[in-house]
Amino acid sequence: MFSIDKIRADFPILNREIHGKKLVYLDNGATSQTPQVVIDAIVDYYSNYNANIHRGVHTLSQEATDKYEEARIKIQKHFNAKHSYEIILTSGTTHSINIVASGFVSLLKEGDEIIVSSLEHHSNIVPWQMLCEKTGAVLKVIPMDEDGSLRMDIYHELLNSKTKLVFCNHVSNALGTINPIEEIVHAAHKFGAYVLIDGAQAVPHIKPDVQDLDVDFYVASAHKMCGPTGVGLLYGKEELLNMLPPYQGGGEMIETVTFEKTTYAGLPHKFEAGTPNICGGIAFGVAVDYMNSIGFDAITKQENELLAYGTQELEKIEGLKIYGTTNKTSVISFNLEGIHPYDVGSILDKLGVAVRTGHHCAQPIMNFYCIPGTVRASFTFYNTKEEVDVLVNAVKKAKMMLS
Numbered sequence: 001m002f003s004i005d006k007i008r009a010d011f012p013i014l015n016r017e018i019h020g021k022k023l024v025y026l027d028n029g030a031t032s033q034t035p036q037v038v039i040d041a042i043v044d045y046y047s048n049y050n051a052n053i054h055r056g057v058h059t060l061s062q063e064a065t066d067k068y069e070e071a072r073i074k075i076q077k078h079f080n081a082k083h084s085y086e087i088i089l090t091s092g093t094t095h096s097i098n099i100v101a102s103g104f105v106s107l108l109k110e111g112d113e114i115i116v117s118s119l120e121h122h123s124n125i126v127p128w129q130m131l132c133e134k135t136g137a138v139l140k141v142i143p144m145d146e147d148g149s150l151r152m153d154i155y156h157e158l159l160n161s162k163t164k165l166v167f168c169n170h171v172s173n174a175l176g177t178i179n180p181i182e183e184i185v186h187a188a189h190k191f192g193a194y195v196l197i198d199g200a201q202a203v204p205h206i207k208p209d210v211q212d213l214d215v216d217f218y219v220a221s222a223h224k225m226c227g228p229t230g231v232g233l234l235y236g237k238e239e240l241l242n243m244l245p246p247y248q249g250g251g252e253m254i255e256t257v258t259f260e261k262t263t264y265a266g267l268p269h270k271f272e273a274g275t276p277n278i279c280g281g282i283a284f285g286v287a288v289d290y291m292n293s294i295g296f297d298a299i300t301k302q303e304n305e306l307l308a309y310g311t312q313e314l315e316k317i318e319g320l321k322i323y324g325t326t327n328k329t330s331v332i333s334f335n336l337e338g339i340h341p342y343d344v345g346s347i348l349d350k351l352g353v354a355v356r357t358g359h360h361c362a363q364p365i366m367n368f369y370c371i372p373g374t375v376r377a378s379f380t381f382y383n384t385k386e387e388v389d390v391l392v393n394a395v396k397k398a399k400m401m402l403s
């Protein structure tokens with residue numbers, strides 16, 4: 001049974017006051033808050049079994065290794081990967097994307113084509129531009145529409161025999177747009193292209209099934225789904241991860257090292273050089289358990305109610321424009337006519353309301369709308385309608401003060 005009061009009690013930070021006002025945290029798109037059970041897991045690790053993992057001869061190391069690998073299996077099952085070794089634990093989405101991008105440097109040639117969507121976060125644009133610079137591959141872009149959806153008709157036109165890679169986010173961080181991943185993957189596979197999906201903004205809201213999506217790579221960060229910062233995942237189909245060269249050299253990722261030749265470890269360790277974020281990985285597994293204990297159906301219901309109510313109430317404010325009105329998650333990106341988003345965000349902060357303003361590392365979207373940025377309110381399952389009311393009243397106050 002979904003009890004908002006019980007859920008909010010799980011998050012100590014929600015009791016914070018900001019400038020003497022009760023915190024209304026609506027920047028969940030940037031990072032979600034951390035439930036007590038995840039905080040406790042972090043304290044438990046450093047209090048009771050902190051040790052370096054793999055190959056340890058002593059009990060603490062074995063305990064830490066067991067917990068870390070248990071977390072990997074939890075994450076595997078959550079994303080329905082076929083094998084646990086298809087889950088590479090990284091420092092987050094950006095790191096995961098760069099592992100794949102660097103891996104393709106030796107696999108692409110002059111004239112190959114890469115398709116990227118215009119809704120991407122910079123972390124799913126820049127690594128591919130760097131890849132094109134190194135290989136002579138050509139970047140093609142799927143344009144967007146006024147409602148924040150992708151021009152899928154043009155996507156299908158862009159695909160051809162030279163297309164090798166397609167990159168798209170599952171959900172846009174700036175607008176909340178939910179992209180048609182099945183269609184994107186199916187069409188790309190017809191031309192033999194591999195698809196990487198950036199799930200950073202999807203994982204707080206849905207439970208992606210990587211086998212059902214038939215996606216080749218799927219990346220996300222733990223801090224988007226009630227986990228700690230500094231840890232995330234790269235899912236890859238076994239045969240593709242085996243095809244890619246290691247990303248970093250060092251300990252853990254080797255079988256044998258001689259000055260004549262070094263052989264590399266198999267999956268997942270080939271891509272996990274050095275001491276990983278052991279505690280972060282374990283806490284990521286606890287966050288996965290927590291999100292599943294709430295249940296994604298209940299999460300979706302709560303968030304859709306907040307989205308509908310917030311949209312309804314904000315649209316009543318004259319001069320307020322909402323960007324991205326297509327099928328989306330609980331994100332409302334908006335501006336007040338004639339007022340810079342940064343100024344609105346600053347006033348909201350003074351009133352205890354935490355939102356994000358600016359280009360959201362999605363400058364191509366802002367360029368499409370010819371705006372410097374937006375005010376982004378991103379809701380999640382622990383937010384309430386009362387908090388939406390506080391947001392709306394704060395926006396009205398900001399408009400009055402700044403007009």
Ligand SMILES: Cc1ncc(COP(=O)(O)O)c(CN[C@@H]2CONC2=O)c1O
Pocket residue numbers: 029030031092093094095121123124169171172173174198200201221356360361
């Ligand atoms: C769609 C998307 N991809 C990649 C990233 C990068 O994730 P890491 O920083 O964990 O590597 C983000 C971060 N989201 C930004 C961060 O702040 N606000 C946002 O919308 C994102 O939203």
